[in-house]
Amino acid sequence: SLTKTGPKMDGWLQTYQLPEAWQKRPARRQVDEASLERYKAAAQQTGPRNVWSGRKLERDADGVGARKKERSKYRCMPELDCGRTKGSDAEQRMFCLYFSKGCCSQGSACTYLHRLPTADDEAYHNRDIAADIFGREKRAEHEGYRKGAGTFERDNRTVYVNYEGAGSYDLPKVRELFEANFNIWGPVKSIYIVHNKTIAFVRYEWRSSAEFAKEAMHKQGLIGSSQAEILTTRWANEDPNPVAIVAQKRQYMDAFEQAAMSSWDALPEEQKLARIQQLQMAHALHKRQVIASYPTTDA
Numbered sequence: 001s002l003t004k005t006g007p008k009m010d011g012w013l014q015t016y017q018l019p020e021a022w023q024k025r026p027a028r029r030q031v032d033e034a035s036l037e038r039y040k041a042a043a044q045q046t047g048p049r050n051v052w053s054g055r056k057l058e059r060d061a062d063g064v065g066a067r068k069k070e071r072s073k074y075r076c077m078p079e080l081d082c083g084r085t086k087g088s089d090a091e092q093r094m095f096c097l098y099f100s101k102g103c104c105s106q107g108s109a110c111t112y113l114h115r116l117p118t119a120d121d122e123a124y125h126n127r128d129i130a131a132d133i134f135g136r137e138k139r140a141e142h143e144g145y146r147k148g149a150g151t152f153e154r155d156n157r158t159v160y161v162n163y164e165g166a167g168s169y170d171l172p173k174v175r176e177l178f179e180a181n182f183n184i185w186g187p188v189k190s191i192y193i194v195h196n197k198t199i200a201f202v203r204y205e206w207r208s209s210a211e212f213a214k215e216a217m218h219k220q221g222l223i224g225s226s227q228a229e230i231l232t233t234r235w236a237n238e239d240p241n242p243v244a245i246v247a248q249k250r251q252y253m254d255a256f257e258q259a260a261m262s263s264w265d266a267l268p269e270e271q272k273l274a275r276i277q278q279l280q281m282a283h284a285l286h287k288r289q290v291i292a293s294y295p296t297t298d299a
Contacts, residue, residue: 016187018082018115027083027099027114029107031074036098036105039074071230072219074102078184082115084108093124094135100215117186117208125208129155132211146234150211157189157210158203158236159217165229166222167198177222178202185213201236 012019031039076099085108087096096112098104104114117125117133125133129152132138136149143151150156159182166174171193178191182202186209192201204210218233264272 012078012116013183016118018118022078022082022115023084023088025083026108027085027110028081029105030076030081030099031103031105033105035074036103039098039101039103069230070219071221071228072101075220076100076102076216078116085110085112085114087112088115093121095133095212097134097136097215100134100212101218102216117206117212119206122206122208133208134211134215146237150235154235155207156235157205157207158201159210159214160234160236161200161202161217162198162232163200163222163229164198164232166225166227167195168227169225171195174200177224180224181217181222182213185209185216 081099081102085092085096085106087094087110090111092111092113094112095117096104096106096110096114099110099112099114104110107114112134121133130138132149134149138149138152141151141153146160161178163174163178166177169177174193174195175191178193178200179188182188182191185204187205189203189205190201192203194200202210202213204213214233214235217231220231221229222231267275
């Protein structure tokens, strides 16, 4: 059970570095093969859909179409599930999607990673914004991006969470539950809760952690809650916290300035001088100034 954090998990939460024991032990099989096949079949199941939203409909006892929401039967438990796989031995960089959902049947034989993202993973995956850490291709924003891998047009680090069902708790209790359940997956930068709407926005320091947490917490409950809530996780449109918006703009400006300085430093000295003279000329023309004295004609 993860209702209480053990010593291994405490070490991960303090440093976000994988404990050595997690890296040496073989990854366990989370489910058997039959359970994984049932999960895949349920995920691909076709049936009646709402003609406006495209959402699947379930039939109630009277045969009337109605939305039906069920908690996932599986859950990733890092303390028990993280371990070495064929993928880690082969220096694979992609993570197992089924592992994140708690339903991989391969265990140590899996060709993908069975662990949590680290700072090294974040640095590697930030080189390619066209795919997520599970190797899924991202789409353009106009194609719809809130589910799945997201869009390559945004730096997705904020997860939208609907926690309807746990709304009877007061705000401090909800925040406590969110911190306990979402810090597990990586360093959380901020949690913004709109309690009267039972929604929250969890922003991670690392994009890789956000991508993992979004999959790991979808259709889960909050450990420590007794309200039988079922979480819905998606990518956030925009962070609604004004402070976060300002901080993000500042981050983009800092990145632009750093890129500009790196580009300038890479230029040869003669190109730097030519560029400076060009800027001086443009400024002088704008101000209608003379930028150099005329040569003397006295003989």
